Amino acid sequence: MGRFGFLIFLAVIQGLTEFLPVSSSGHLVLIQSFYRGFFQPGALFDGILHLGTLLAVIVAFWKDVVRLIRVFFKWDRKDPYFRVIWLIMTGSVPAAIVGLGWKDQIEALFNSTSSLFPGWLFTGVILILSDFFRREKKEMKDITYLDALIIGTFQALALVPGISRSGSTIASGIFLGLKGSVAATFSFLLSLPAVGGAGLLELRHVEEISHSMLLEYVVAGLVAFVVGVFSIKILLRVIRSRSLKWFGIYCLILSLLTLLLR
Numbered sequence: 001m002g003r004f005g006f007l008i009f010l011a012v013i014q015g016l017t018e019f020l021p022v023s024s025s026g027h028l029v030l031i032q033s034f035y036r037g038f039f040q041p042g043a044l045f046d047g048i049l050h051l052g053t054l055l056a057v058i059v060a061f062w063k064d065v066v067r068l069i070r071v072f073f074k075w076d077r078k079d080p081y082f083r084v085i086w087l088i089m090t091g092s093v094p095a096a097i098v099g100l101g102w103k104d105q106i107e108a109l110f111n112s113t114s115s116l117f118p119g120w121l122f123t124g125v126i127l128i129l130s131d132f133f134r135r136e137k138k139e140m141k142d143i144t145y146l147d148a149l150i151i152g153t154f155q156a157l158a159l160v161p162g163i164s165r166s167g168s169t170i171a172s173g174i175f176l177g178l179k180g181s182v183a184a185t186f187s188f189l190l191s192l193p194a195v196g197g198a199g200l201l202e203l204r205h206v207e208e209i210s211h212s213m214l215l216e217y218v219v220a221g222l223v224a225f226v227v228g229v230f231s232i233k234i235l236l237r238v239i240r241s242r243s244l245k246w247f248g249i250y251c252l253i254l255s256l257l258t259l260l261l262r
Contacts, residue, residue: 004216006035011049011220015227018053019188019235021127021167021247022254026116029161030258033113041209043110045217047202052221054195056228057188064189080141088190090145091152095194098156103201106159113258119162120255127164127248130171138178143186147176151186155194162255165191166235167247184236 010028017024028046032038040046058065064081068088071081099106109115138147154172158165166187173183206214238244 003037006038007045007216007220008223010045011052011223012227014046014049015053015056015224016231018050018224018228019056019166019231020238021123021164021170021235021244022251023119023123023158023162023164023167024050024053025110026119026162026164026254029110029113030116030254041205042107042202044202044205044209045220046110047199048217048221049224050195051199052224053228053231054192054199055225056232057191057195059225059229060232061185061188064185065192068189084140084189087143087145087148087186088193091148091155091186091190092193094149094152094156095159096197098159099194099198099201109161113261115160116162116258117255119160120251120258122157123162123164123167124248124251124255126171127167127244127251130174131243131245131248134174134180135177138176138182140182140186143178143182147173147178148186148190150176151190155190159198162258164251165195167244167251171244181236188232 010031013027013031014024017027025046028049067079067081068085070076071079072085076082151169151172154168155165157163158168166184169187169190170180170183173186174180178186209217238247
């Protein structure tokens with residue numbers, strides 16, 4: 001497989017696994033480790049792929065995103081979404097602190113498989129537990145700022161490859177009593193500043209690659225976007241069927257695999 005074909009393959013994997021609770025970054029790091037000669041400055045390629053799937057979130061939750069933007073600029077405190085904005089901002093604080101404070105250490109993890117065993121182990125355990133501890137009482141209006149901060153802390157942990165961002169945030173939301181669909185929606189909305197910020201941060205490495213390579217990266221990002229739109233629909237269906245444990249078992253298998261490959 002040529003380099004460009006490999007990049008497209010990675011884009012498809014990113015689109016499929018970004019929203020399914022199995023850690024897209026973990027899959028990218030593991031697959032990239034098997035391809036000799038693969039190189040990216042910092043985590044630029046991964047960052048562009050994440051921006052592609054971020055666009056998928058915007059498309060899938062277009063009405064929510066537009067309403068959030070409208071409420072923000074109108075500063076309409078009477079609209080229920082005004083509070084959602086503050087919940088998202090509260091939940092984004094942990095990832096911002098970790099991402100900016102330890103950006104070099106986090107980037108280093110994307111060039112190593114060292115975090116995959118504990119990361120997938122953690123993800124597998126919380127996904128399996130979430131299927132057994134569902135209370136499903138809280139709607140979006142019932143989310144507290146403490147809830148948002150806790151979910152945001154789990155999102156910050158997911159900066160480590162192997163820990164699923166969607167899996168950890170949705171599972172933590174379920175532990176806190178959110179309905180599965182509400183936990184998923186809040187998880188995706190919470191991803192907008194976190195994933196967007198992380199992706200934009202990686203763009204500082206753009207000058208280190210050629211124009212032709214940048215074009216390949218952009219095409220791969222668009223592929224990740226298209227696949228991601230379908231992946232979101234799959235996850236929302238899975239959430240309603242209460243079967244996250246199967247993704248948890250898959251993560252435990254990956255964790256064992258990476259342990260054996262050490």
